[in-house]
Amino acid sequence: MTKFEKNTRNRFRKPERLTRKKDIQQLFSAGRSFHLHPFTVKYLPLTGPDVLTHQVLISVPKRNFKLAVDRNRLKRQIREAYRLHKHRLAGLPDKYAIAYIYSFKQKLPYKELENKLIASLDRLKNELAKKNNAS
């Protein structure tokens, strides 16, 4: 157990974000993915000695939302929801790079976003657990 997961307060700091360009390219070229209504989720195991936690990337395409204000607000709301519910991913042996892509053309209220994100987190955990058992 790392010190980040030990923390009972739901924080979301810099190391939990996916920032390395190489990792991002790797994730988008080799990662597995599934779709759950507003989100498209991609994930890939992370390797390396420095990895202490899952790393998350949140993206809202410019194609669907022209105004920067709308994109920023959606990303902030998704990040807030992830911050409050990321503990549902605890207990996995490996650490993963995860990309949340909001692929819906209309804005959703925060409550709905939160519910959908919880569902997507549960499904992600199940898929990962299944994969580990199989291997």
Added chain:
RNA sequence: AGUGCAGACCGCCUUAUCGCCCUGUAGUAACAAUACUAUAGGGAGGAAAGUCCGGGCAACAUAGAGCAACGCACUUCCUAACAGGAAGGCGCUGUAGUUGAGUAAAAUCACUACGGUGACAGCUAGUGCCACAGAAAACAGACUUCCCUCCGGGAAGAAGUCACGGGUGAGGGAGGAGGAACCUCCUGUAAGGUAGGGAAACCCUCCUGUAGGGGUGGGAAACCCUCCUGCGAGGUAGGGAAACCCUCCUGUAGGGGUGGGAAACCCUCCUGCGAGGUAGGGAAACCCUCCUACGCCAAGGCUUCGGAGGGUAAAGGUGAAAAGGUGGGGUAAGGGCCCACCGCCCUGGUGGUGACAUCAGGGGCACGGUAAACCUUGCGUGUUGAAAGACCAAAUAGGUUUCGCUGGUUGCAAAACCGUGGGCUGCUCGUCCAUAAUGCCGUACCGGUAUAUACCGGCAACGGCAUAGCGAAAUGGGUAGGUUGAUUGAUCCCGCCAGUGAUGGCGGGGCCAGAUAAAUGAUAAGGGUUCCGCCAGGGGCGGAAUACAGAACCCGGCUUACAGGUCUGCAUUUUUU
């Protein structure tokens, strides 16, 4: 109070919980770096947007000048700079004014006041374009029209028509006479006259012309002959006018009066005569002007068409636009041909820093529009942009070039020490790491062969060369990171001063985001503002809305988007005083 326009400004607030980014302080991980924890402070905009201009900053380039390319364009000022701003000029335009001109009243023009608006250098530097229509679309002149002259009187441009048109026209002068008729003489003209008889009105006769009619006249016909009737030989025209006549006045002679008076004489009436009158009227010869029949003279005239030569550009109604405009004079007709006013151009004076304004003189006018057409003129711009650029470390990885080193002592060896080189992200100290060959040539030396020259071998000394290794530096390329650039600035607030103002100066105070796959969020509660509905009228309850929009190196502008609100000015409407 409402509405509209213009300008300036604000552009939701508070609390709690969970979070994010930056900075300071303290603590923990030995220091540092870094991370975590605690705590304090700060954390999107008027447009952060579009990326349309301008600058700072940085790298590279650069002798100077020019060309090209791009941009700008009324003036002066502000500014680091600008395509920005301020003030002004000019053009266009809105409202108001009774101020002036103008009109019947208006329209309209000018002026004044308050605004709005303009990519506002140059088409009298050049080139290009101006569809259709129209005679013509830009050197003005071709066409139509208009005007003049000529093309013909017995010859010719053609045809038609008419004697209509142009002159002359009741001539002029001298003598006789009051004057006319009349007579004599003279004279002018292209022509310039009015039959005979009678005194004359007028009548008669004749000639001629013309119009109409008749003829059992002629003739083939054209036409001729003849007869009858009508017309023509001046004017009811205008003005003047002698003789003469009448009236009146004056004079004179005679006469009358039952007029006056003593008388002289006076008054009045009648008649005659003569002379006269600035008197009145009539009369008309005649004169002047005008008109005119027939005749006469000259010549054809007029109209239309055509031809030749010339004048003119006013007219042509088309077009978005037509060759200065309006009016008058002038002309054969016209024209800036001339003139007045307006416009335009040139020159000069005055005022203004200047754009420009105004005044005077000159030019008669050449100058259509289009430069958001090419272009010309003036001014400006080196190129590239923070993913620019600078620094650091890693993989002790490679390429190329240059330089340096590949030693010494102890020791059997391992190893140690000295020296040398390098690292520890600036220097010193300190500490750590490395210190790894061989060949060839020459010189000297040693050994051998050899009488000597010479030859062979060795070499731990010196010098040189080659390869290899190690190190450093430079350079070029690749991979993935970090720090910096990068937040104290053409800064913000307040006050004073200068300036019409944009703005600038001085003084005091403040520090106000700094992310980098990229920070401002979520939840809850309350409030504010606006609108709607209900209760009801101070107010309360409920519902809805709360815009446009998110920093990315930093500034100055412009443009675009925007719920709602505040202030100021102007205009207008209503109510109250």
Added chain:
RNA sequence: UGACCCAUGGUGUAACUGGCAACACGUCUGAUUUUGGUUCAGAAGAGUCCAGGUUCGAGCCCUGGUGGGUCAA
């Protein structure tokens, strides 16, 4: 972040130096055929992405905006 291009009938494209927005396919109607296709004849269908300006006149020139696309890294 920087550089650049495009927008015209339902679709794909023209319109040269500013002067009546053209062509093909498609659609519709009629003819030919037993019917369909082919073929032939004819017709309809736009005001040029939006707003403003320059000009007598704008698809074209200028300014601002909207949408779409390409390139460099």
